[in-house]
Amino acid sequence: MRVPASAHTERDWLIHEIARDFEVEDVWEIPAGLTPETFPRAVEELASGDPSDSPSAISRFLFAVRWQLGKLLRWDDDGRGTGGRVRSLAERVPTELRGTPPEAGPASPFTPLYLTHDEYAAELANATVHGVLHLSITPEGGGHVTRMAVLVRPNGRFGRFYMALIKPFRYLFVYPALMRELGTQWSRYGATR
Template sequence: MKLPKSAHTSRPWRIHELAHDFTVEDVWALPAPGGPDELPRLVSQTVGGDFPEGAPLIVRFLWAARWKIGAVLRLDRPKSGIGARVPSLKERMPDDLRAAPKGPESADFPFTSLYLLKDEWAAELANRTVHTVMHLSWVPDGSGGYRGQMAVLVKPNGWFGAAYMAAIKPFRYLIVYPALMRAIERGWRKPGAGGRSPARTPRP
């Protein structure tokens, strides 16, 4: 379920001090309920997921088209990424966050983990269009339990990046994110799930 941006901005997340010049693009309540200490499970499933292979054909088509367009426009070249076009947010991290666990990473997962705390995890990605942060958090659900929440923060690369983000927005809201939420829910409810889930957050 899509949430107002205040669902992210009103909470005292550590990411605020690192990404103060980023814009909150999306906030979602994830279909991942649980106990107070299950954020690491959600993060592990996100990093280890294989979305969109199990998604509907239209989602897989859009995913493939994104990579084709990216190759033609050279959106994902190394010189457009973290440490090249933009510095990593790690350079803004205070000592306590530098000393915190980073969280899991995978060669198949395009984001680079920044830190993993008890109730929040952040990872970053940059290409020619945008510098973006994926923020997963673990919040009270109002009935004694907890649930996952995802925020996407963006810093577009000039007019080109802003135009690109505007162009893909309808596809993300109408097609990609609904399929992603269903995949997260299936993976979370799978008996014995604790490592791999059929869900991966879309890249811009």
């Protein structure tokens, strides 16, 4: 379920320092019942996944369209992402946290940045946007709540237009299906909430 941005911004996350020039685009609660002990396993599963393998046919279709548009319009070409158009946020990660996240799977568009006991961050950059996927786990209501925040730095007017154009698709199809999928996958780790 989508939650207010304040659910993310009011917490003292490391990502606020690392991505201080990014905007919070979306914050979603994942009905997963994770604990601090199971959080790293869930992160590893996410990092090794492929977004185009979603059980949701609509999500798979939208990702396929996006990847095809990216190829056609060269949005994802070398030089359009980190190390090209933008510098990687890995340079801002504290030295002691470098190398902490699990490696991304070959189909993942994200590059992991760091993993702590209660947060994980990965980045992606292309011709439209430089984005961060942030997962967190927080004690709440006698258990823990797992949230996903998406932080972005659009690439100029075109990037802002692109983000506005895909917003209805993210809210109606992509994120709700992803939250259900992650909640189902991760609930096998044992709910405490």
